[in-house]
Amino acid sequence: NTMTLGWKRSKNLDLWEQLDYYATIHNIRYTWVKGHASNEYNNACDKMAVAAITTLKTLIGVRA
Numbered sequence: 001n002t003m004t005l006g007w008k009r010s011k012n013l014d015l016w017e018q019l020d021y022y023a024t025i026h027n028i029r030y031t032w033v034k035g036h037a038s039n040e041y042n043n044a045c046d047k048m049a050v051a052a053i054t055t056l057k058t059l060i061g062v063r064a
Contacts, residue, residue: 003030 001007002016009016022028033042057063 001032004032 002009033039035042036046
């Protein structure tokens with residue numbers, strides 16, 4: 001909704017800035033997908049995000 005309805009950005013502003021930059025040089029289509037709705041791509045993204053945070057926590061010594 002932030003991208004399609006203009007919702008306010010209040011967190012991760014550095015990441016939003018990067019996304020805005022890349023959106024100017026790539027043709028991006030934003031599509032809302034209901035979370036945990038057995039959507040193939042949403043599920044794959046969730047697995048990658050969980051794996052990435054788990055790896056990061058391991059690298060910096062934070063217990064899950």
